Amino acid sequence: MNAMNASVSEIESLRERGLLEKQFDDPVQQREAATLGMWVFLSTEIVFFGVLFASYAICRILYPQGFAAASRETDMLMGTIETAVLLTSSSLIALGVRAIKLEQRKTAVWLLAGTAALGTTFLVMHGFEYYREYTEQLIPGLNFARGGPYARAIELFFCLYYFITGFHSLHVLAGVCVIAGLALRVARGSFGSERFTTLELTALYWHLVDIVWIFVYPLLYLVGRSG
Amino acid sequence: MATIDADTVTDAVPRSFLNAEAGLGSWLTTHDHKRIAILYSIGITFFFFLGGIAATLIRLNLLKPSGALLNTETYNKAFTFHGVVMVWFFLIPSIPATLGNFLLPLMIGARDVAFPKLNLVSWYLYVTGGLFTICALLMGGVDTGWTFYTPFSTMFSNSNVFLVIVGVFVTGFSTIFTGLNFIVTIHNLRMPGMSWFKLPLFVWAMYAVSLVMVLATPVLAMTLALIGLERGLGVGVFDPALGGDPLLFQHLFWFYSHPAVYIMILPAMGVASEIIPCFAQRDIFGYRFMVYAMVAIAVIGFLVWGHHMFVAGMSVYAGLVFSILSFLVAVPSAIKVFNWTATLHKGTISFEAPMLYALGFVGLFMLGGMTGLMLAAPALDVPLHDTYFVIAHFHYVMVGGSVMAYLGGIHYWWPKITGKLYSEPLAKFSAILMFCGFNLTFFPQYVLGYEGMPRRYAHYAPQFQVLNVLSSAGASILAISYLLPLFYLGWSLFRGTVAGDNPWNARGLEWQTTSPPPEKNFYKPPVVQQAYAYDRPAP
Numbered sequence: 232m233n234a235m236n237a238s239v240s241e242i243e244s245l246r247e248r249g250l251l252e253k254q255f256d257d258p259v260q261q262r263e264a265a266t267l268g269m270w271v272f273l274s275t276e277i278v279f280f281g282v283l284f285a286s287y288a289i290c291r292i293l294y295p296q297g298f299a300a301a302s303r304e305t306d307m308l309m310g311t312i313e314t315a316v317l318l319t320s321s322s323l324i325a326l327g328v329r330a331i332k333l334e335q336r337k338t339a340v341w342l343l344a345g346t347a348a349l350g351t352t353f354l355v356m357h358g359f360e361y362y363r364e365y366t367e368q369l370i371p372g373l374n375f376a377r378g379g380p381y382a383r384a385i386e387l388f389f390c391l392y393y394f395i396t397g398f399h400s401l402h403v404l405a406g407v408c409v410i411a412g413l414a415l416r417v418a419r420g421s422f423g424s425e426r427f428t429t430l431e432l433t434a435l436y437w438h439l440v441d442i443v444w445i446f447v448y449p450l451l452y453l454v455g456r457s458g
Numbered sequence: 459m460a461t462i463d464a465d466t467v468t469d470a471v472p473r474s475f476l477n478a479e480a481g482l483g484s485w486l487t488t489h490d491h492k493r494i495a496i497l498y499s500i501g502i503t504f505f506f507f508l509g510g511i512a513a514t515l516i517r518l519n520l521l522k523p524s525g526a527l528l529n530t531e532t533y534n535k536a537f538t539f540h541g542v543v544m545v546w547f548f549l550i551p552s553i554p555a556t557l558g559n560f561l562l563p564l565m566i567g568a569r570d571v572a573f574p575k576l577n578l579v580s581w582y583l584y585v586t587g588g589l590f591t592i593c594a595l596l597m598g599g600v601d602t603g604w605t606f607y608t609p610f611s612t613m614f615s616n617s618n619v620f621l622v623i624v625g626v627f628v629t630g631f632s633t634i635f636t637g638l639n640f641i642v643t644i645h646n647l648r649m650p651g652m653s654w655f656k657l658p659l660f661v662w663a664m665y666a667v668s669l670v671m672v673l674a675t676p677v678l679a680m681t682l683a684l685i686g687l688e689r690g691l692g693v694g695v696f697d698p699a700l701g702g703d704p705l706l707f708q709h710l711f712w713f714y715s716h717p718a719v720y721i722m723i724l725p726a727m728g729v730a731s732e733i734i735p736c737f738a739q740r741d742i743f744g745y746r747f748m749v750y751a752m753v754a755i756a757v758i759g760f761l762v763w764g765h766h767m768f769v770a771g772m773s774v775y776a777g778l779v780f781s782i783l784s785f786l787v788a789v790p791s792a793i794k795v796f797n798w799t800a801t802l803h804k805g806t807i808s809f810e811a812p813m814l815y816a817l818g819f820v821g822l823f824m825l826g827g828m829t830g831l832m833l834a835a836p837a838l839d840v841p842l843h844d845t846y847f848v849i850a851h852f853h854y855v856m857v858g859g860s861v862m863a864y865l866g867g868i869h870y871w872w873p874k875i876t877g878k879l880y881s882e883p884l885a886k887f888s889a890i891l892m893f894c895g896f897n898l899t900f901f902p903q904y905v906l907g908y909e910g911m912p913r914r915y916a917h918y919a920p921q922f923q924v925l926n927v928l929s930s931a932g933a934s935i936l937a938i939s940y941l942l943p944l945f946y947l948g949w950s951l952f953r954g955t956v957a958g959d960n961p962w963n964a965r966g967l968e969w970q971t972t973s974p975p976p977e978k979n980f981y982k983p984p985v986v987q988q989a990y991a992y993d994r995p996a997p
Contacts, residue, residue: 253978254563254570254647264572264646271638275676282680282710286695289706297701371700372691387700390693394684 250426262428269432273439276402280443283395287450290387297384299455304369304385305392309360310452313353314444317403320349321441324410324434331427336417343414343430346437350407357400364389392451399447402440409433474877474974489574490977495560496875497581498551503944505547505588510940512540517899517933520926525916533916534601535617541604546626547588549860550718553725554671555584555636557867558664560875562640564968565661567649567986569978572642580632580639587629594621603914605715608696608707612688620689623682630679633721637671640664649967651986655749658966658989659742662749663728666756670717670724674760678714681707708770712763720759722856723823724752726863727794730816733870734798736964737813738805741990743797751790751797758787768839777836784834788827795824810962811885815866818893822858826851829904844914847907850900858896865892865943872947873961877973878954884946892939898932965991 245251245258255261291298327342361370368376370393371386413433416422422430471477475492485493515536519527528536559577563570571577594600600617602610611619644665648657685707688694696707735742742748764772764780772780798820807813829851832838842848866889873879902925907913911922918926960969968975970984985997 252574254568254572254574260646264642267645268573268638268642271641271672275634275638275672278673278676279680282677282684285710286684286706289703290695290701293703294701372693375693383699383701386693387695387697387702390695390697390700390702394687394695 265428265432269435273435276439276443280395280398280446283391283398284446284450287391287395290384290391291454294381294384294387295455297381298388300379300381301385301388301392302452302454302456304364304367304389305452306360306363307452307456309356310448313356314448316349316353316356317441317444320346320353321438323349324437328427328430328434331417331422331430332424334424336420336423339422340414340418343410343417347407347411347414350403350410353403354400354407357396395447395451399440399443402443406433406437406440410437472972473976474972475977476876476974478977487578489570489578491559491563491571491574491577492875492975492979494574494577494581495556495558498555498559498584501581501584501588502548502552502556505543506940508592509540509543509548510937512536512543513933514937516540517930519916520918521930523918523920523923528916530916531601532599534603534914535599537914538600538603539595542591542600542622542626544856545604545718545722546629547584547591549722549856550633551584551629551636552722552860552864553729553867554640554664554667554721555580555632557660557729557864557871558640558667558725559636561871561968562643562661562664563647564971564975564979565658565966566644566647566652567967567980567984568643568647569980571639572647573639576635577639580635583628583632583635587625587627587632590621590625590628594618594625597621605711606682606685606707607711608685608688608704609698612685612694612696620686623686627679627682627686630675630682633671634675634679637668637675640668641672644668649983649986652967655746656986656988659731659745659748659752660725660728662752663724663731666752667721667724667728670721670756670759674714674717674721677710678718681710681714705767705770708767709763712766713760716763716766717756717759719852719855720755722860724755726819726823726860727752729863729867729870730798730819731794732964732966733812733816733866734801734820735990735992736870736962737810737816738802738807739963739992740801740805741992743800743803744793745989747793748797751793754790755787758783758790762787762834765834765839768836769843781834781836785831788831788834791827795820795827809886811880811882811889812866812870812962814886814889814893815862815869818889818896819859819862819866822854822862822893822896826854826856826859829854841910842907844912845907846903846911846913849913850903850907853900853903858900862892862896865889868943868947870962871968872950873957874968874973874975876951876954877957878950879957879961880950880954881946884942888939888942888946891935891942895932895935895937895939899929899936900932902926902929902932960996963996965989965996970997 242251242257246253251258251261255264323342324346327339327346330339330342364370365374368374369389371390375386375389377385410433413430417430475490479488485497488494515528516533519525519533519536525533559571597618600615600619600622602615602617602619606619606623644661684694684696688696693700695702696704698704731742731748762780762784764776765784768777829847833842833848833851869880869885906922906925906929909922911918957973959971959973965987966989967984967986971980987994987997
């Protein structure tokens with residue numbers, strides 16, 4: 232019905248090749264629907280993380296000294312490198328989407344593979360962090376052992392630390408799997424300057440994961456550290 | 459899209475979405491929004507009667523002050539199961555997932571929702587969540603109340619909290635995906651000429667409710683996940699032993715659960731806004747105000763959760779703010795009631811069954827809403843909190859309001875969905891019976907609550923017996939009125955007379971296609987009109 236953007240025969244051919252679903256009139260409408268769908272999904276993600284951030288805020292207001300003490304137990308160097316790794320991966324995927332739009336398929340494959348690799352690096356580094364915390368007996372419910380006046384607030388902090396970083400890492404893991412799969416599909420030639428919506432929307436998701444981390448990093452690793 | 463199948467003319471039974479493909483497999487793998495709506499309706503009907511059985515046990519038990527039937531533990535499990543099932547497996551999906559799924563694309567002239575596969579996934583998530591909840595019931599039930607208050611749910615309850623939480627968590631995603639699907643569908647799939655302010659109010663209701671679903675449900679999911687983790691690990695943010703805050707749980711829970719009340723009532727308002735103009739044969743009064751009122755309810759609904767916590771140690775100032783905001787929601791709600799009433803003025807009113815349900819909805823919703831204002835005032839809420847007054851209030855809104863409207867909608871669109879007409883006298887009888895049964899069940903509970911009978915106890919003081927017996931008697935009438943439609947609507951599927959495309963002389967695009975609609979919704983593109991153009995002939 233909205234056939235201004237493509238002729239009737241073009242639309243029929245797109246439908247036959249399975250590139251245009253039956254509920255859409257033309258590719259533009261399909262693309263806009265997918266994009267809006269992703270933005271709505273991302274808004275739900277913000278609310279998901281919002282619950283954790285709100286819990287953090289309440290607990291931090293209740294126990295400011297305890298949270299400052301706990302913050303000093305985290306590994307700032309690792310956290311900083313992880314931040315750099317994740318931000319770099321986000322720029323790689325943005326370049327990857329641009330490359331696909333310019334039909335530079337090979338470049339795009341490398342950029343996507345790089346994104347997935349950096350995502351994996353992030354996860355591995357987090358694994359090392361968790362392991363260090365395990366050896367230092369910082370894991371609540373498992374082997375937490377800290378004394379002093381703030382012991383319970385530190386334990387509370389680490390509960391939140393694991394919920395937040397764990398939930399975030401789940402998102403990184405999902406992203407890495409999807410992006411690695413997309414790299415393979417780009418290599419097989421499934422995408423091009425006419426067909427890149429999936430890539431673009433995955434990149435949006437990846438940027439959100441990145442932005443969430445930009446909040447997580449200062450809240451857990453930096454705030455109150457020097458006090 | 460504009461082609462007519464040759465065999466539609468010759469076949470004895472015309473082709474429609476119902477017989478486009480045959481076999482159970484074709485239903486379980488369908489991407490057709492109309493079939494998914496029917497799958498949902500089967501699911502929610504099942505859960506409605508399951509929740510109804512729990513309600514029956516509660517009402518039977520309260521026949522005697524010492525408890526006629528259940529021990530206290532079983533009683534706790536009965537009301538918890540009733541609450542969990544009715545809220546998450548009936549009320550929340552009821553109108554949006556069935557009528558909304560069926561009608562939304564038809565009303566905007568689309569062939570389907572924006573993401574048909576996601577729509578089917580939503581149904582499977584709903585069923586999976588339901589199975590977890592039934593599992594919990596079979597393994598002994600859960601006794602926390604539907605609100606899962608901590609620290610009881612995290613530290614002390616020995617029942618199957620975890621299973622139920624997983625069930626509600628999974629079903630939450632079904633709600634989120636339905637909301638997402640509807641938002642994108644309304645934004646992107648409106649047919650040419652169908653501008654925002656030509657949309658039927660039902661579509662606006664679906665839009666407002668979808669916003670709430672998408673922005674509130676994640677809070678519930680995350681909060682339940684935190685409870686699950688805390689139960690599993692023994693430590694967490696709500697754990698008072700760590701200095702965690704059980705009140706934080708209440709804030710998060712009601713941040714979802716108060717907007718959830720609007721998830722339940724907004725679609726009901728949408729249904730009433732379709733039925734009343736049709737049976738008054740008159741344009742809705744103040745269309746734009748109706749739209750703004752719904753959006754306002756959705757927005758302000760996010761800011762009032764604190765009124766559930768007036769007695770939970772909230773500061774006077776916080777109480778004051780939440781109280782004022784709660785009063786504010788009454789303004790758009792009242793606009794709606796006034797406009798429905800004004801629509802009737804000088805209308806050509808006929809009292810068919812859907813109209814009786816819709817008028818019942820308006821009256822009962824009004825009473826439920828007005829008592830809500832009483833509870834929004836901290837001074838009144840403190841004595842009435844946790845009494846039967848609260849029970850009566852939200853059952854007037856949820857059951858008197860949402861369920862009446864849901865059944866009104868089912869009756870109104872039944873000819874469109876199935877192509878058959880049901881027995882009008884039986885349907886009218888059932889609607890009136892429901893109104894009477896409902897008031898007999900729940901009005902005494904206002905009085906009981908006012909006199910101080912607390913909720914959630916298996917036993918009560920002897921002076922409350924008369925009203926409790928009245929309430930239980932009403933419940934039995936209510937039960938009959940819920941069972942009746944099952945029979946005469948079921949009967950109409952086989953023996954009902956053929957409905958025709960537009961039996962009510964209604965406006966709206968869904969009435970321009972055949973009954974039941976074809977798989978692709980329309981044989982020829984429908985004619986877009988301003989919604990409720992009852993002053994002009996049907997196109």
